[in-house]
Amino acid sequence: MGRITIKDVAKEAGVSTATVSYVMNEKKNIPEATREQVLAAAEKLGYVSNYSARSMRLNRSNLIGVIIPQTEPGSQMVFENPFYSEILSSIEYCARQSGYHVIVSGTNADENYLKLAQQRNLDGIIIIGMYKEQSYTDLRNTRIPIVLVDSYMDDHYFHAIRINDRHAGYVATRHLIENGHRKIAFLSGAIKDGGVMKLRHAGYCDALDEFGIPRSPDYVLTESVGFDSGRRLARKMADELDVTAAFCTADIIAIGVIKELNEHQRLIPEQYSIVGVDNLSIARYSIPGLTTVGQNIYHKGEKAVEMILNAVADPTAGKQEFILPITLVERESVRKINLPT
């Protein structure tokens, strides 16, 4: 009545547990006859292997941990950015294709991922969008592969997968400039050293410089990354700034901006042109459709899994960094305006 073990299969097939194990793992050259006998017995009894036992013996778990920032809007603990859910989905899918499972863990304070990793014998950790320096240091002292997705630190203790954020900022801003805009706000999450936002801001500056447009510090408005801070940023922009366009450093901010402006009868793109970054699903849902610097989210998750698996296969290999290509996805949130002559 209890669990069917390898032992039961062995008895049923009239062989030893070792033989069963060898068959299951396709290890030694087991002659076809015994192989089939074992397989038949396993099938008959409905045997399914116990990963806990396996994990203990092999010292690996076929388990990947995914860490995602969670926030608490109205006491509903929710993943900080819908973007992250989309990455998670692709990570899970790709991991499963390779025989791995995914443990997902949210994070609000500085939780101890390392403890989770050790407790569960994780084969790797994928950390999404994390910045807390403090937590990082703990993680350096481990041999378990860690892939940082959009979590920028300029040390090379970890694998990383990211986009060229500076270029993303540049592309978005240039697109606005090429459509005739000269007064372009920069609406962003907090600009921290070594962080994504800092790089995107640098790209924004690059574009302005290239076209000889003077930078105005007043045009740079920062808050956190989220819908509601997008709304606040928009209000501030509309009240205090004389601009025709805004580069939002995350789609979720852009969505908030659009919503807020719309509520105050500011038309998009007629009065304000908006560009975002991420190419979330909701960028497509938005009215008007959000023009954004897109990345292939599926590919991002896929690559993250691939990096973990590579690191597992060859632990001695050095830290890898992968830059995901970006493309401008044009929708309807940008208007061509008359160039001042």
Place this chain on the structure above:
Amino acid sequence: MGRITIKDVAKEAGVSTATVSYVMNEKKNIPEATREQVLAAAEKLGYVSNYSARSMRLNRSNLIGVIIPQTEPGSQMVFENPFYSEILSSIEYCARQSGYHVIVSGTNADENYLKLAQQRNLDGIIIIGMYKEQSYTDLRNTRIPIVLVDSYMDDHYFHAIRINDRHAGYVATRHLIENGHRKIAFLSGAIKDGGVMKLRHAGYCDALDEFGIPRSPDYVLTESVGFDSGRRLARKMADELDVTAAFCTADIIAIGVIKELNEHQRLIPEQYSIVGVDNLSIARYSIPGLTTVGQNIYHKGEKAVEMILNAVADPTAGKQEFILPITLVERESVRKINLPT
């Protein structure tokens, strides 16, 4: 250099492994002196317990499996409904508060969840939005607690947590009627026996009947649940139907409907009033804000975890069913029209 085990701690503290284990699990009355000695040793060595070993011995894993439908829009394997990601987040959060971790697994075909459950020794499974009858039967023959969230089957083999879908359909439709609408389309995912959509449709009929409005089968349009099918449904509605309002049985459908209508210069709510169900985050982001029959998503996840934990604590207790309360969340997608006199 390898893993720090209970053995190492025992040696360091000068006690046996049993004592260490008792201390860690607060099992027997261990005198304060030894307790502190052990704790100090564990702290010093950086001991963290091995859940694989624990799981094997205790035959439970402190692991909850969450199954979520995945679809493949443009080869990006993505969770079918953003709604699900929000439930997942709350499940993960609540589970973690109780010392559990979450394994998430997408599902497209009829994968074998039971195998996952046995392999990983899961303490429970939460299945979200599943209908495939075939998969269900496998799951009946197990003692591991299963909670169905929005996955309707009218057998009582499983725990379930849901909303009163019939009432939800009624509330949404009545809201439209009370705002003067008489010609109300029903835009929905497929209506299957024992499924959510069937119940919401029944509620829709209830409301029509109550107000003496004749039902028209033509007004009932079905597709799958998703943004793009929302667009198709809207096109069909605009082309073929003479209605002033639509009840969409899922927010993600409603979002697609709004987008499509907007692109064809149909104003919302001026020309069409729209009501959805779910109260997704994006219902708030939408322009106009989507009026919807809301449920507390956080509470939904919380309850699901609670049911698993209860079932683990007392496996003999019967199957539970929990109906989550709903409320109408009024935003801007419904217009009051003149009642025909």
Place this chain on the structure above:
DNA sequence: TATGCTTATATAAACGTTTAAACGAAGATG
């Protein structure tokens, strides 16, 4: 002092795998 009772701790088996090492049989080689 012998006996029993309590309390604190240790011993060792068990959970279900994997795999190095051992083993026996059969065939090849001298």
Place this chain on the structure above:
DNA sequence: CATCTTCGTTTAAACGTTTATATAAGCATA
């Protein structure tokens, strides 16, 4: 025929816990 290989399989230890059972020590009681 003795010896060596090769092949197929088994034995048994190990992974890190938990916990029933045993043990030892201390103390009170008769």
